[in-house]
Amino acid sequence: MATTAVAANARRRSLRRNRLYLAGLTPAAFLLALFFVGPALWALASSFTNRALVGLDAANPRFVGLDNYIRLFSDPDFGRVILNSVVFVIGSAIIGQFVLGLLLALLLDHAQRRGFLATSLVYASVLLAWVNPTIIAGFLWVAMFDYYNGSLNSGLQLLGIGPVNWLGQGPMLAIVIANTWRGTAFVMLIFLGALRTIPTDIYEAARVDGAGPFRRFWDHTLPLLRPIAALTLLSVTIATFGTFILIQALTNGGPALQTEVIALYAYHEAFQNHAVGYGSTIAVVMLALNFAFAAVFLRWSRPRV
Amino acid sequence: MTAIPAQEQLAARADAAPLPRRKGRAGRLEWLAVHAVFLVVCAFFLVPFLWLLSAAFDAKAKAYIAFPAQPTIMNFVRIFTDYDFGRVLLNSVFVSVATMILVVFTVALAGYSLSRIDLRRKDWVMYGVLLLQTMPIAATMVPIYGLARQLGLRNSYLGLILVHAAIELPFLIWLMKNFFDSIPRHLEEAAWLDGRSRFRALVEIVLPLARPGLGIAAGLAFLSAWAEVLMVVILIDQDSLKTVPLAFYQAMRTQGGYTEVQYGVIAAMAIIYLLPVMVVFFASRRLMVRGLIGSTRGL
Numbered sequence: 001m002a003t004t005a006v007a008a009n010a011r012r013r014s015l016r017r018n019r020l021y022l023a024g025l026t027p028a029a030f031l032l033a034l035f036f037v038g039p040a041l042w043a044l045a046s047s048f049t050n051r052a053l054v055g056l057d058a059a060n061p062r063f064v065g066l067d068n069y070i071r072l073f074s075d076p077d078f079g080r081v082i083l084n085s086v087v088f089v090i091g092s093a094i095i096g097q098f099v100l101g102l103l104l105a106l107l108l109d110h111a112q113r114r115g116f117l118a119t120s121l122v123y124a125s126v127l128l129a130w131v132n133p134t135i136i137a138g139f140l141w142v143a144m145f146d147y148y149n150g151s152l153n154s155g156l157q158l159l160g161i162g163p164v165n166w167l168g169q170g171p172m173l174a175i176v177i178a179n180t181w182r183g184t185a186f187v188m189l190i191f192l193g194a195l196r197t198i199p200t201d202i203y204e205a206a207r208v209d210g211a212g213p214f215r216r217f218w219d220h221t222l223p224l225l226r227p228i229a230a231l232t233l234l235s236v237t238i239a240t241f242g243t244f245i246l247i248q249a250l251t252n253g254g255p256a257l258q259t260e261v262i263a264l265y266a267y268h269e270a271f272q273n274h275a276v277g278y279g280s281t282i283a284v285v286m287l288a289l290n291f292a293f294a295a296v297f298l299r300w301s302r303p304r305v
Numbered sequence: 306m307t308a309i310p311a312q313e314q315l316a317a318r319a320d321a322a323p324l325p326r327r328k329g330r331a332g333r334l335e336w337l338a339v340h341a342v343f344l345v346v347c348a349f350f351l352v353p354f355l356w357l358l359s360a361a362f363d364a365k366a367k368a369y370i371a372f373p374a375q376p377t378i379m380n381f382v383r384i385f386t387d388y389d390f391g392r393v394l395l396n397s398v399f400v401s402v403a404t405m406i407l408v409v410f411t412v413a414l415a416g417y418s419l420s421r422i423d424l425r426r427k428d429w430v431m432y433g434v435l436l437l438q439t440m441p442i443a444a445t446m447v448p449i450y451g452l453a454r455q456l457g458l459r460n461s462y463l464g465l466i467l468v469h470a471a472i473e474l475p476f477l478i479w480l481m482k483n484f485f486d487s488i489p490r491h492l493e494e495a496a497w498l499d500g501r502s503r504f505r506a507l508v509e510i511v512l513p514l515a516r517p518g519l520g521i522a523a524g525l526a527f528l529s530a531w532a533e534v535l536m537v538v539i540l541i542d543q544d545s546l547k548t549v550p551l552a553f554y555q556a557m558r559t560q561g562g563y564t565e566v567q568y569g570v571i572a573a574m575a576i577i578y579l580l581p582v583m584v585v586f587f588a589s590r591r592l593m594v595r596g597l598i599g600s601t602r603g604l
Contacts, residue, residue: 029415032474133582181350266444267443280451287445
């Protein structure tokens with residue numbers, strides 16, 4: 001009898017304590033509800049209406065069922081937008097940031113082990129491009145890509161090339177270059193961290209066995225980096241998928257939709273065409289795609305919670 | 306988005322074992338090859354910033370790098386006289402510091418509570434929080450605008466502070482929860498037995514042990530509130546409430562067309578915008594790298 005009384009007492013105490021903890025969670029829960037869960041539900045609700053930014057439909061949005069979704073999936077522009085997003089992600093996240101970041105990490109790790117002093121300068125300059133506010137990155141590359149005076153064309157002309165009309169003729173390449181510049185540090189940092197954890201005696205053993213540098217990289221470094229590489233790849237894909245301000249600053253989706261990615265499309269429909277309901281529909285599709293990627297990420301990484 | 310395992314690896318950072326320097330011709334060749342690549346990499350990453358510096362101090366700044374023909378600080382003076390930048394700066398400092406305080410308070414409480422609470426499916430709650438962190442701001446921009454308009458949060462300091470406090474919250478809650486998990490419960494339980502209240506035990510015993518986490522939270526909250534531009538653009542259209550990102554955004558977007566672009570003035574603004582970011586970041590680089598890696602998502 002005594003033991004059950006003690007147990008009941010303990011349970012009561014823990015329940016009382018739990019109530020305190022629940023109270024401690026309320027400010028955070030309030031903010032998350034207001035700016036994450038709320039907007040997602042608001043977008044979902046609006047996507048079934050003809051809500052507008054101004055005019056009669058702004059005050060009294062009407063329920064239109066699946067009209068917005070039917071319109072979206074028969075919208076030829078939307079196909080273009082999805083294609084642009086895919087090209088942008090493959091170009092800047094996978095080929096640009098990931099490959100360049102991995103190569104830089106290997107180079108810097110090696111140079112640091114050799115004791116080259118310039119290593120930290122290179123490290124800092126890659127980081128600098130990453131920490132500066134995105135809108136500044138946009139401004140810097142607007143100037144770099146300038147047709148008449150830009151540093152890029154001035155430099156190319158010294159080599160006898162150009163001038164290239166970056167933002168007019170090759171806008172996708174331009175935003176891919178700018179986003180690679182901005183995001184490479186993330187991948188580099190992760191691989192630098194991963195490389196430090198590889199025990200060096202593996203290499204010593206391989207060297208004694210007569211394996212060359214390339215062989216050692218292929219047989220030992222690469223397999224150890226593979227799990228982290230998959231996660232990093234997914235991570236930069238998710239981040240690049242949401243890129244907005246950099247593209248808005250450089251091309252604003254133009255010319256003629258050539259760089260219009262999904263985030264810009266939602267914004268333009270809602271704020272320029274005043275079609276908030278339709279813009280919300282695009283946002284819902286974007287969120288759904290994002291959650292699909294994120295779910296895969298969480299499954300693969302199984303974070304310790 | 307968060308790269309969780311990588312973060313732990315960075316934190317572990319076993320020091321890289323030095324390689325012996327190669328001697329002779331092979332060594333010199335290797336040195337030369339590595340530094341040639343270094344030069345290209347540095348050029349790619351630094352040229353835009355070198356241009357920014359040269360343009361900000363040039364009376365007739367153009368889009369290409371040149372040592373200022375007429376070195377001047379007039380660009381910096383002009384942003385204060387022509388663009389009312391004093392007011393703008395004050396707004397930004399106020400919003401960023403208020404956001405920082407709110408975030409530290411919120412995540413300390415939430416992280417601690419989540420760490421200690423008894424929930425049957427706590428791991429699902431944590432996965433849910435991580436999922437929120439992956440939501441791109443660009444996707445929720447339209448609904449946040451609509452919600453804020455209905456709730457009267459547009460054109461107010463309160464709206465700006467709340468939304469900026471929320472942006473990095475999911476990651477920071479997750480981070481702080483893990484910090485508190487590593488602090489043994491018996492420390493605070495001993496304090497309770499000593500007669501301290503729950504709250505005093507948290508403030509006096511537990512929080513000092515979670516200082517690195519609180520440092521990351523404070524730094525990241527300040528940086529994100531200072532730098533974030535999308536939310537300011539959709540929430541503010543009163544000049545008296547303008548913050549630095551909005552002033553910069555407007556100055557940049559109203560240029561061009563038929564008028565000559567005032568590169569010098571915008572560059573001067575960019576430098577003031579950039580300065581606190583660099584100070585906070587490079588002053589506590591290891592903490593900030595950890596924070597930024599964990600919270601990376603598209604902007």
